[in-house]
Amino acid sequence: MRQRLRRHIVLVGMMGAGKTVLGSELARRLHVPFTDTDTEIETAAAMTIAEIFARDGEAFFRDREAQVIARILRDTPRVISTGGGAWMQDRNRAAIRAAGLSVWLACDLETLWHRVRQRSTRPLLKTADPKGTLARLLAERDPTYALADLTFPARPGDSVDAAAARLLDAIHAADPQLANETP
Ligand SMILES: Nc1ncnc2c1ncn2[C@@H]1O[C@H](COP(=O)(O)OP(=O)(O)O)[C@@H](O)[C@H]1O
Ligand SMILES: O=C(O)C1=C[C@@H](OP(=O)(O)O)[C@@H](O)[C@H](O)C1
Ligand SMILES: [Mg+2]
Numbered sequence: 001m002r003q004r005l006r007r008h009i010v011l012v013g014m015m016g017a018g019k020t021v022l023g024s025e026l027a028r029r030l031h032v033p034f035t036d037t038d039t040e041i042e043t044a045a046a047m048t049i050a051e052i053f054a055r056d057g058e059a060f061f062r063d064r065e066a067q068v069i070a071r072i073l074r075d076t077p078r079v080i081s082t083g084g085g086a087w088m089q090d091r092n093r094a095a096i097r098a099a100g101l102s103v104w105l106a107c108d109l110e111t112l113w114h115r116v117r118q119r120s121t122r123p124l125l126k127t128a129d130p131k132g133t134l135a136r137l138l139a140e141r142d143p144t145y146a147l148a149d150l151t152f153p154a155r156p157g158d159s160v161d162a163a164a165a166r167l168l169d170a171i172h173a174a175d176p177q178l179a180n181e182t183p
Contacts, residue, residue, distance in 0.1 A: 008078055017105035037069055101150065
């Protein structure tokens with residue numbers, strides 16, 4: 001059955017928390033559109049996130065990210081996966097609060113590290129000590145992520161499928177009216 005959301009569901013949290021993979025799975029289960037802000041930025045720029053960081057710098061990327069988020073929030077309510085730094089900007093938090101339910105995918109350092117260590121797609125982790133960088137960002141950001149409407153703690157060992165089912169239940173419990181079936 002098709003569903004219509006009353007407002008957006010916006011996933012926030014650290015790199016590797018599962019925003020992209022769980023957001024896509026959540027949208028599939030709800031039969032609603034899915035948008036990942038990083039993918040939108042990459043498509044618009046015809047460059048990867050790493051290329052944008054390398055050529056234009058992080059400040060440029062953050063401006064693009066804020067523009068893209070504002071644009072997506074004006075579209076039909078959907079599941080939106082943000083990049084890990086998006087929720088750190090006041091302007092993004094205000095825009096997301098006004099138009100959606102924010103959900104923090106809270107995750108411990110070891111789980112995050114296990115998930116991101118194989119990949120070279122995240123420019124912020126291209127440092128001499130990527131695990132140390134991840135730990136520092138986690139400590140800096142967690143208090144701000146905690147401002148999200150809903151906290152969804154990762155369960156180490158959960159499959160993507162199990163986590164998506166649990167996430168859907170948590171969202172329904174937080175806002176039973178969020179998703180309505182439409183003919
Ligand atoms: N329980 C789980 N929840 C979320 N992701 C998981 C889980 N178990 C394994 N993963 C893997 O962790 C990675 C999360 O990456 P991604 O969705 O890109 O995170 P983010 O967008 O938050 O940076 C994916 O490769 C996914 O398959
Ligand atoms: O945490 C961050 O600042 C970033 C997270 C990335 O997205 P994911 O959280 O989806 O990996 C991407 O937006 C960029 O590399 C910066
Ligand atoms: Mg992502």
